[in-house]
Amino acid sequence: MAKTHVTMKVNGVEVEGLVEPRTLLVHFLRENLSLTGTHIGCETTHCGACTVDLDGMSVKSCTVFAVQAQGSEILTIEGMANADGTLSALQEGFRMMHGLQCGFCTPGMIVRAQRLLQENSRPSEEEIRIGISGNICRCTGYQNIVKAIQYAADKINGVEFKEAAE
Ligand code: FES
Ligand code: FES
Structure with missing residues (x-):
């Protein structure tokens, strides 16, 4: 061809x-x-x-x-990493909040979340869940992925991340 x-x-x-x-x-x-x-x-x-x-x-x-x-x-x-090779806020968030298990969905999740945070740097939990609704994770149940994105959003906004009580 x-x-x-x-x-x-x-x-x-x-x-x-x-x-x-x-x-x-x-x-x-x-x-x-x-x-x-x-x-x-x-x-x-x-x-x-x-x-x-x-x-x-x-x-x-x-x-x-x-x-x-x-x-x-x-x-x-x-x-996705920072220009100096360090982890981006999102990568750090996924690491710190245990936002992955097998990791298969993780590249797509992080790339998607990056765009989400560029469109809305302070998303609510609901906005995060809607924002990643095109990305399926078979392992985590999404909770820690949401936390990872909240962690990154807080870091980008210079706010100390505090986990919401479950
Ligand atoms: Fe593209 Fe699943 S491989 S959406
Ligand atoms: Fe396994 Fe998401 S961490 S599919």
């Missing part, structure tokens, strides 16, 4: 590659660029494990063709 040349910026780096028209963005990221932090859970837009940020929107990269991302700016989990 004829291949198309695509270029895009991924985690601040200009990348290019030859892809078939049917190549999904998640496969381009994982196979052409070896960015395997973006996971594949379902390939049918249900689980959110493949979530990346594309031009300021959370998208499920199993539902975008690589050719559709031509010229886009993409952020994946590999681009």
Whole structure:
């Protein structure tokens, strides 16, 4: 099948590659660029494990063709750490609040939560739960994921995080 040349910026780096028209963005990221932090859970837009940020929107990269991302700016989990290599507020939140177990959903959760906090830096618990409703976690029951995002929101806002009584 004829291949198309695509270029895009991924985690601040200009990348290019030859892809078939049917190549999904998640496969381009994982196979052409070896960015395997973006996971594949379902390939049918249900689980959110493949979530990346594309031009300021959370998208499920199993539902975008690589050719559709031509010229886009993409952020994946590999681009989430602070510039000096330290953990971002969200990464720290997931670590401190035990927001993961098997970790399969975690890259998509963190990328999604990053966009959520950019859209709303002080989300309520309900807004967090709605905001991550496209991302499925089979392990945690979500409570610690919500806490991790609250932790990050407080850190970003310079507020000391206090866990709500359960
Ligand atoms: Fe894309 Fe599940 S792998 S939504
Ligand atoms: Fe296992 Fe979320 S930590 S699926």
